[in-house]
Amino acid sequence: MNVGFHSTNPAPPEGADYTTYRPYVREDFRECCAYCLLHEVLAGGVDNFELDHFRPQSLPEFANRVNDFYNIYYSCHVCNHTKWRKWPSEELTALGYRFVDLCAEDFSEHFHEEVDGFWTPLTRPGEYTESRLRLNRKHLVELRSLLREVTIGRGLDPIDWNSPDRDTFLRLLGSTGIIGPDRLM
Numbered sequence: 001m002n003v004g005f006h007s008t009n010p011a012p013p014e015g016a017d018y019t020t021y022r023p024y025v026r027e028d029f030r031e032c033c034a035y036c037l038l039h040e041v042l043a044g045g046v047d048n049f050e051l052d053h054f055r056p057q058s059l060p061e062f063a064n065r066v067n068d069f070y071n072i073y074y075s076c077h078v079c080n081h082t083k084w085r086k087w088p089s090e091e092l093t094a095l096g097y098r099f100v101d102l103c104a105e106d107f108s109e110h111f112h113e114e115v116d117g118f119w120t121p122l123t124r125p126g127e128y129t130e131s132r133l134r135l136n137r138k139h140l141v142e143l144r145s146l147l148r149e150v151t152i153g154r155g156l157d158p159i160d161w162n163s164p165d166r167d168t169f170l171r172l173l174g175s176t177g178i179i180g181p182d183r184l185m
């Protein structure tokens with residue numbers, strides 16, 4: 001089963017300016033970053049989230065995908081800016097290096113989370129994605145480690161990175177009292 005990001009179907013009207021897709025994209029990505037997979041509440045809040053072009057809009061071969069709804073991914077500011085216009089060269093693509101696309105694939109096909117919160121790439125797409133997006137930046141590893149400690153301490157299931165969603169994160173944070181019950185509706 002994949003995470004099922006981007007489930008709005010049919011897409012909003014073709015040709016619309018992609019920024020109008022934001023509410024749909026936010027919902028389809030369940031308020032989580034398409035790359036580090038953190039929910040808004042742990043990644044700077046809704047104002048820190050942006051619309052990323054999975055296939056970069058600045059590359060000529062993707063110029064026709066600028067307003068393609070299915071090319072727009074919800075991303076935290078750091079992931080979006082780290083990804084920027086990166087895309088594998090033909091040589092790397094031929095060797096199997098590419099960005100993991102969690103709209104179509106499972107996290108666990110490409111990564112394994114270690115007990116200290118480090119995401120070990122299992123495949124070439126995993127390697128490429130981890131290095132280009134810096135998915136093991138210090139802050140993320142520390143946060144994942146903390147989330148693990150909280151889940152274990154509270155007797156909860158660890159976060160399933162194959163299907164991160166708002167409810168999982170809010171339930172977890174709600175159990176600590178970090179956020180109030182009004183957010184747990």
Ligand SMILES: [Zn+2]
Nearest residue numbers: 033036076079
């Ligand atoms: Zn992110």
